[in-house]
Amino acid sequence: MAVYKFGGASLATPDAVAHAVSLVARRDGAPTVVVTSALAGVTDALLAVAHAAATATPAQLDAALGRLRATHAAVLDALLDGDDARTLHDALDASLAEVAALAAAARAIGELAPREVDRVVARGERLAARIVAAALGRAGVRAEYVDATDLVVTDGAYGEAAPDLAATAPAARRVLRPLLRARVVPVVPGFVGRGPRGETVTLGRGGSDLSATVLAAALGARRVVLWKDVPGLLTADPRAVPNARVVPRLGAREAAALAHYGAKVLHPRALAPLALAPAGKGTRVLVRPFARPDERGTEIVARRVESRAPVVAVAATMDQAIVRVVGRGLHALPGVAARALAALHAAGVPVSLVSQAASAYDVSVTVDGARAAHALDALRRALAPELASGELESVDARVGVATVGVVGACAADDARAAARALTTLADAGIAPLATAQGAAGASLSLVVDATRAVEAQRALHEAFRLHEPAAARTARVARTDVVLLGAGAIGRELAAQIAAAGARSPLRVCALVDRSGFVFDAGGLSRRRIAELCGAKVAGRPLALAPGARAATAAEALDAIAAHRPSRPVLVDVTAADTGALLERALGTGWDVVLANKVPLAAPQEAVDRLHAAGRAGGGRLLHEATVGAGLPVIDTLRKLLEAGDRVQRIEGCPSGTLGFLFGELGRGLAFSAALRDAMARGYTEPDPRDDLSGQDVARKALILARLLGFRGDLSDVAVESLVPEAMRALPRDAFLARLAELDAPWEARVRAARAQGRVLRYRVRVTRRRIAVGLVAVAPSDPLGALSGTDNQFAFTTARYRAQPLVVTGPGAGAAVTASGVYGDLLRLAAERR
Numbered sequence: 001m002a003v004y005k006f007g008g009a010s011l012a013t014p015d016a017v018a019h020a021v022s023l024v025a026r027r028d029g030a031p032t033v034v035v036t037s038a039l040a041g042v043t044d045a046l047l048a049v050a051h052a053a054a055t056a057t058p059a060q061l062d063a064a065l066g067r068l069r070a071t072h073a074a075v076l077d078a079l080l081d082g083d084d085a086r087t088l089h090d091a092l093d094a095s096l097a098e099v100a101a102l103a104a105a106a107r108a109i110g111e112l113a114p115r116e117v118d119r120v121v122a123r124g125e126r127l128a129a130r131i132v133a134a135a136l137g138r139a140g141v142r143a144e145y146v147d148a149t150d151l152v153v154t155d156g157a158y159g160e161a162a163p164d165l166a167a168t169a170p171a172a173r174r175v176l177r178p179l180l181r182a183r184v185v186p187v188v189p190g191f192v193g194r195g196p197r198g199e200t201v202t203l204g205r206g207g208s209d210l211s212a213t214v215l216a217a218a219l220g221a222r223r224v225v226l227w228k229d230v231p232g233l234l235t236a237d238p239r240a241v242p243n244a245r246v247v248p249r250l251g252a253r254e255a256a257a258l259a260h261y262g263a264k265v266l267h268p269r270a271l272a273p274l275a276l277a278p279a280g281k282g283t284r285v286l287v288r289p290f291a292r293p294d295e296r297g298t299e300i301v302a303r304r305v306e307s308r309a310p311v312v313a314v315a316a317t318m319d320q321a322i323v324r325v326v327g328r329g330l331h332a333l334p335g336v337a338a339r340a341l342a343a344l345h346a347a348g349v350p351v352s353l354v355s356q357a358a359s360a361y362d363v364s365v366t367v368d369g370a371r372a373a374h375a376l377d378a379l380r381r382a383l384a385p386e387l388a389s390g391e392l393e394s395v396d397a398r399v400g401v402a403t404v405g406v407v408g409a410c411a412a413d414d415a416r417a418a419a420r421a422l423t424t425l426a427d428a429g430i431a432p433l434a435t436a437q438g439a440a441g442a443s444l445s446l447v448v449d450a451t452r453a454v455e456a457q458r459a460l461h462e463a464f465r466l467h468e469p470a471a472a473r474t475a476r477v478a479r480t481d482v483v484l485l486g487a488g489a490i491g492r493e494l495a496a497q498i499a500a501a502g503a504r505s506p507l508r509v510c511a512l513v514d515r516s517g518f519v520f521d522a523g524g525l526s527r528r529r530i531a532e533l534c535g536a537k538v539a540g541r542p543l544a545l546a547p548g549a550r551a552a553t554a555a556e557a558l559d560a561i562a563a564h565r566p567s568r569p570v571l572v573d574v575t576a577a578d579t580g581a582l583l584e585r586a587l588g589t590g591w592d593v594v595l596a597n598k599v600p601l602a603a604p605q606e607a608v609d610r611l612h613a614a615g616r617a618g619g620g621r622l623l624h625e626a627t628v629g630a631g632l633p634v635i636d637t638l639r640k641l642l643e644a645g646d647r648v649q650r651i652e653g654c655p656s657g658t659l660g661f662l663f664g665e666l667g668r669g670l671a672f673s674a675a676l677r678d679a680m681a682r683g684y685t686e687p688d689p690r691d692d693l694s695g696q697d698v699a700r701k702a703l704i705l706a707r708l709l710g711f712r713g714d715l716s717d718v719a720v721e722s723l724v725p726e727a728m729r730a731l732p733r734d735a736f737l738a739r740l741a742e743l744d745a746p747w748e749a750r751v752r753a754a755r756a757q758g759r760v761l762r763y764r765v766r767v768t769r770r771r772i773a774v775g776l777v778a779v780a781p782s783d784p785l786g787a788l789s790g791t792d793n794q795f796a797f798t799t800a801r802y803r804a805q806p807l808v809v810t811g812p813g814a815g816a817a818v819t820a821s822g823v824y825g826d827l828l829r830l831a832a833e834r835r
């Protein structure tokens, strides 16, 4: 047996009602109870009529009633005809005429009493249930309208009546069982019950969920299905957090917590009957998408769902007030908290959160914003003596706050989850006004200014990666969070390469940092976001201007990111700046570092020593394959040789693709100025080509290699032959470029002289443990270096074992794509090496 509840949003049009009918018809005679909401928008409209009844003009009232008539008539005319339609039209007319009469009476008295409000509002469900019952009959399903006042017995509190399960169960069984046995589908208006005197009462907004679970518990139904306009219970309200996702299984305690935080999707007390009634214990509760009945939606299960993810959802209760009782000093308030709570209870003001620091200096509670004034009154009266004597300083209220709930089986007792929640808010610049966390609770409450509630939910949703499937959130393979420093050509290429590898990759780019600021997403920047950010960078816009970015120095950015405790973080430096201090800090706090940036490793020896020392102390590893030969396995080869016990005596090579290209062109007879301009146009050079021609870049690579062999010395110890004549070194860039042609003749002479000896020109580094030389040489075409072409790099390792014939690594050694892949390789190595 099943109870099907159709929500208001699901009953919006004739087609929707027909769809609901077809879902019941699909049951094919299996015992089914149908509970309906009012048609979409009807409860709101009826409440508006009820509240304006005393003051509205007859014309206004007529208009409102006319709209209600049209809403219902549209559905029933589309689905029914003949006697059925006539009967329902009569019922509709009678119902609205009564509302008109009640309103007329209200105008006379000046108000509509709560009892009458419930009578008015209950009409929505009653009319909807009649229409659905008739439509079922029309579709060949035997159905019968059963009024809720015959079934659901309540305490009679108007507007928020609580069902009495013990009294409801026998009534529901007595009335419904015979119908079910006779294969008739009872159709019951939800949201409605009977007070002690038989009067009609309502169960509070969203109460048809509760009607459904009460009846399911009473009848011991196998399941109760709440058909909704959403795909199930989501990780957040989709109106606040658009990338919320369905939670497939949720413990009842978490679901109830979610509902209590005001997730409109479920009435706050909807799950209570099932926990209370012995028969209800076996009932499954399903929240399913009305529009896509083949999807599974959410199952709410009685026991706690085993999950390693502490947080399953976020929600917010809006329109709250925080009321504070402030004392004068330590322990000045014995018993005051108890009396304050008692006073609020006596005044009928429900309290949702209580927070008191151990210092007992003040006590804060949150209440419904509409009752703030009432709460203040009650407290001031109850605590008048202390306020008068000065023992208490004040009682005050702040309206316009919201309680954001972080819901999960262990959200409250997982210290890391709580810490993460608080740092997330801090990073978003949202100060919590009060917090509370139950020792055994299923949630953590954070009171914030209401204007920041949506932002807070989004940030928390993001921080707990709720937009990812639960399995991914708790996956055993730890993700490697990549923080990308520098969003130039290499950085963009690398980000794209990592993003393209998708969810299977252990790598995830969680932040992009440039000089202006940073963009961070604890859950990893999506491929699309990375593409957008890179696009903006290409267009010349600094990161700080991107949506969701923060302006910050790189050091501030790293601190903010570190506060989120990224998983196995790696700082990737693809800048060309002196980032030593930053890297030292990262390594010292246990972050790994991957460099394409040569500058920090070509810094003075003691700075480089400090870097390595920081890594040893903090546990961070430093890899830098891309600093020499871009993606070519130069450092990797060296490492393997050394690991295998070989002794590397010398490394010779051409580590500049730019100069390699230039000499290739000169060898083919091109003028120097033409060849250089071509290299510039192809993007092979630094913005000022003298940076390449001076040999500084090559010298840095040589120094990095030499240091790997044990060389201890600085850049100033490297003998570099600059290709820029002394007189042209200090010129402004444009003046230098204007005088390029002056260099053509001397270069032509050099090339010719080399050729006369059957040789070609190369710009070569030669590195040993003791000496580094960088400069122009003329080599035979049979020399390995002689055969190089284009922008290729080459490195020849002469070792104890590779003595006669060096071990040679050759290949493209410049360009964003190959440099990025050198960095990528290092990242994968770090990800693969368990610590």
Ligand code: ADP
Binding pocket: 006, 007, 008, 009, 010, 037, 206, 226, 227, 228, 229, 230, 232, 233, 234, 235, 236, 237, 238, 239, 258, 262, 263, 264, 265, 266, 313, 315
């Ligand atoms: P019904 O039609 O059954 O009355 P409601 O309209 O009361 O359904 O509840 C569904 C709405 O609740 C959704 O449209 C959605 O906007 C809102 N909602 C808020 N929080 C959540 C959540 N965590 N999961 C799903 N829906 C939510």
Ligand code: ASP
Binding pocket: 007, 008, 037, 038, 043, 044, 124, 190, 191, 204, 205, 206, 207, 208, 209
């Ligand atoms: N129709 C009522 C409301 O809008 C009850 C419900 O939908 O559950 O609150």
Ligand code: MG
Binding pocket: 007, 205, 206, 207, 209, 264, 265, 266, 267
């Ligand atoms: Mg609802």
